[in-house]
Amino acid sequence: MLSKSYAKYIQSLHHKKFRDETGLFFAEGPKLVGDLLADKKFHCRSLLATADWQAHAVGWGGVAADEWIAVSAAELDKISALTTPNQVLAVFEQAAADGDFSPRGGLTLLLDGVQDPGNMGSILRTADWFGVCNVVCTPTCADAYAPKVVQGSMGSIARLNMVYTDALNWLAGHDGLPVYGAVLDGADVTTIGKIPEGILVAGSEGRGISAALLEQVSHKVTIPGKGGAESLNVAVAVGVILSHLC
């Protein structure tokens, strides 16, 4: 049974301010919640689950959560961020990012103001697919713990090191690495070949990479196109570029 105050508490986690204050976030659905519980990166505070899911999870032989709260489908509907709530919502503790990681020996993704949570989630899933481990985000990017980002990343947030910081400062601290930037007037990305290490900068949906950051880009790259579209969706562009560089 879900108390009114606890329902309100979960609803407040839809908002960044409250997620920041509490250091919590939530994930939904049997697949994603199961993956995050199995991964163990995030400590689970509460599992709010229907009888269906509870019956199913018992077979796992031990789910580590501080508390289980039985909820009805109607109660889940009230607290869910999904159009079609699905059996379980889990509240997790956010994990600290490693701001001191070395970008040497691999590719680091630098996101400059990617604001759409759907794009953000899709980019994280894509980075994880191509083996990118570290994602540096400007503070203007969508919050990695926003419900839509968590759901869209399909569990990849558990496997990525995500740092929100000033991009120019961060770049200044990692001099000497090639900095690739996704732009519309760069070199053909399909002809560059695999790169052993470097930074890939992708800009916001509306205005691309900011001027100050663009000055730090050593290799402008472009995805060759021949149709009528003026640009690609940023998540698609990141996927295409990573598939050619990684």
Added chain:
Amino acid sequence: MLSKSYAKYIQSLHHKKFRDETGLFFAEGPKLVGDLLADKKFHCRSLLATADWQAHAVGWGGVAADEWIAVSAAELDKISALTTPNQVLAVFEQAAADGDFSPRGGLTLLLDGVQDPGNMGSILRTADWFGVCNVVCTPTCADAYAPKVVQGSMGSIARLNMVYTDALNWLAGHDGLPVYGAVLDGADVTTIGKIPEGILVAGSEGRGISAALLEQVSHKVTIPGKGGAESLNVAVAVGVILSHLC
């Protein structure tokens, strides 16, 4: 001034049933509406615009629409499908698809149950970027004229020939072309090289390509990954595959 009945009429266009009945759809925002008006593929029935946009559009020297309706920002808010309505909403007539196009001499995209309108819009924009002209969709795919698809395609729907039909029947009528299918256990798509003609099948978000359609795939292809993600977003996957095959 927007009448109550006309506001209701526009709101009904949010739903596929009414779009099908009327043969209409709508697009929003100065950029997209401007592009669709300039492209002229879709005849414009009504322009519902704020004074700002009207003042701006006068400079174009002639916008072809059956009627202009001045609306306030608050009125636009009531009929808009956007979180942040933006100056103008235009009602267009849908255009007939060319079901008899020849898939010879190029790449045709075949979408099998892509249900998320955001993914659908992003795929159309991506197809357009890579010069794919024809998109065949199963009836289970998101409607190309749904507001989120129209907005996400960023004007690409005006440049694509989109056909909704039974995929198996359609394939049977175009025997002899290579049929590529995006799967998780196929050949490395980065080693195939450019293809002069063929069909690329992409499946639904949840279950991929349906079993019956998979039997018609002559070349299963996979995007090599090395991280922890189980799959890629379908729009990202289509972008990556097109960048290697086109």
